[in-house]
Amino acid sequence: MFEFSSIEQYHSQLQEGRCTCLQVVEHYLQKIKENAHLNAFIKVYADEAREKASLLDKQRDSNIKTGKLAGVIISIKDVIAYKDHPLTSSSKILEGFESLYSATAVDRLLAEDAILIGSTNCDEFGMGSANEHSVYGPVKNYLDITRTPGGSSGGSAVSVQAGLSMVSLGSDTGGSVRQPADHCGIIGLKPGYGRISRYGLIAYASSFDQIGIFSKTIKDAALILEIIAGPDDYDSTVSTQQVPAYTNELNRTSNEKYKIAYLPQALDHPSLDIEIGNSIKDLLLHLEKDNHQVKAVNFDLLDFAVPTYYVLTTAEASSNLSRYDGIKYGISNHENVELTDFYKSNRSAGFGSEVKRRIMLGTFVLSTGYYDAYFTKAQQIRNLFRDQLNLVFNDFDFIIIPTVPKTASLSGNSNLDPISVYLADIYTVIANLTGIPAISLPLFTHTNTLPFGVQIMANRLNELPLLRFSNQLLIKYNADF
Secondary structure, eight states, X not given: OOOOSOHHHHHHHHHTXXXXXXXXXXXXXXXXXXXXXXXXXXXXXXHHHHHHHHHHHXXXXXXXXXXXXXXXXXXXXXXXXXXXXXXOTXXXXXXXXXXXXXXXXXXXXXXXXXEEEEEEXXXXXXXXXXXXXXXXXXXXXXXBTTBOOOSSSXXXXXXXXXXXXXXXXXXXXXXXXHHHHHHHTSEEEEOXXXXXXXXXXXXXXXXXXXXXXXXXXXXXXXXXXXXXXXOOTTOTTSOOSOOOOHHHHTTTTTTOOOEEEEOHHHHTOTTSOHHHHHHHHHHHHHHHHTTOEEEEOOOXXXXXXXXXXXXXXXXXXXXXXXXXXXXXXXXXXXXXXOHHHHHHHHHHHHSOHHHHHHHHHHHHHTSTTTHIIIIIHHHHHHHHHHHHHHHHHHHOSEXXXXXXXXXXXXXXXXXXXXXXXXXXXXXXXXXXXXXXXXXXEEEEEOTTSOEXXXXXXXXXXXXXXXXXXXXXXXXXXXXXX
């Protein structure tokens, strides 16, 4: 029976003739069918996956060279464009829409012969932390179906967690890759802003959004990043810096000692589960004993992170989502009404409650009389975050903080108190406010049996040292916790 542990191990099996791409596709299609109750996928591309697998098998039999991701089974979040495939952002307002083009990240995966197995469920337009704000219904956590998998990229996280794909692409605007990775016990990487092209990623908040990667090994995340990162003529915000050979460089200087900062305000915050806080403090002690330099750094802006984030992202969402009006595609009320009422009807029926809440909040902070008090002030605080983190990274290689305050919540709780849900983003939004790379590593298990991770942040475009250090941590400390 086929079992996946890494892309490298899978490719070895293919080369040794122990499996074929088609057999592996059938394995994953069967697993998806058996786990349909998790609601991770909104669409499975079964026929074309089989067709691509058969073609790759024929090429291998004929000794025709294939790409770096030949036969690798990948799922993509339903906010990432794939030409002639559904693209709805899990929203009724995009019901029935199929993308007219593919995202740059998708094109680069396909160019390396990856097999896209399907699109995954998510919170509507990426707005949520539990994957319960979706027109397709909630996603279930594979480890405990009474719990949420986190969001907004919950379907992508569960597809890797439950073995329904080898890796998955999600998006991260305020933690939507790292938080579900934490809750699902897998790796979640948010590269720095501009490392991966956003062309073909449905916009929630354009100055925050970033495509991210779910995987079970650092090497797999590094390989996917190496392939999809880099300059793109379709995205003026993407970095023009050369993309490092992440996979080749990953294990070099594997015993390097680093300067590590931690934020006391984060580890002693009243919202943090005591066991999570103590586990991360134990990790810091282990690192110090292994001759890494570990030091506390005061960070008095922490409690401003969530309000700053929600003022700015909702403002950008208000602008970005104004394009959805039901005229050219999606849900549309064809009754004989005036244009303004036509828009109101379509948007009222098409958007879910959480999206409406954020659009209204964003419209308010941009309105005359409130713009300077909220939006301008939030931009100023965002700059303070950047300045303060720059000072930290002048002296340190990494910052270690929790990924989330608590383990996965019970299903349905996200609808009870939106404010408490927003406050749970306190640790993840920092990386999006400042555009730095961050990763959640699955190091720990709570006494409630649920997994939780640790978050590591690095300076802008320092994904390579971040991946190296993360790999070192998982190899050295995974068994200790």
